[in-house]
Amino acid sequence: MNETANPHKFDRFDRRILEELQRDGGLSNQTLAERVGLSASPCSRRVRALEKAGIILRRVTLLDRRKLGLSLTVLVHISMDRHTPDRFDNFEQKVRGFPQVQECYIITGQEADYQLKVVVPDMDHYQEFLLNRLTRIEGVTGVHSSFVLRRVLDSTELPLGYL
Structure with missing residues (x-):
């Protein structure tokens, strides 16, 4: 379907x-x-x-990251050792339990298998998250981190002109 x-x-x-x-x-x-x-x-x-109809999923309140002390946003590309359903299911289950992860996508066109959007207070907190959580997930073989310098566009609104 x-x-x-x-x-x-x-x-x-x-x-x-x-x-x-x-x-x-x-x-x-x-x-x-x-x-x-x-x-x-x-x-x-x-x-x-x-x-x-499931079109409106839920209503949320958007918070100001900086005013809450969450000033570091990191886009993380993750490579896995094997592309098996069990490996992917385990990774996704673990990532769902990390409050620092706002988004998780399986991606193509890169050397990575996943892209995460991670929000933390600072580099020390990211290092702790990376070394003690993310890289300890079974099957993770590569991590590439890109740090957001400035948000040019950050929207949750979907384009409705196609309806």
Whole structure:
């Protein structure tokens, strides 16, 4: 089955609801309804339908990393010794347990198998994470770290123009 196919038919109100909630997931239903041009009840029904369809997964609060003392972001490429389901499952299970890891992707086109996005307070904390956690996962044979100097674009909003 094609995971990108979605039987939900989007109209301009659905798109506007999704756009507004991506910008501020904490909007009250009344404020959301006003912004998209609906009354409160139909807006609430549409949001529930989008949640039920699995389009709205959850609502989160974005925090300022720097103000919380998390000033170092690292993009880490990981190479594995064997490309077996067991090896990959073990790696992914371990990585899910590390709060420092914000994102984990299996990638192609590189000499690495995974790319991680890691957020820590400083280089000392990254070194501890790298040496005492990441490199101790069975099967990890290579680690290449790139340190983010500046965030040019950092967005969680999906492009909805394709709907």
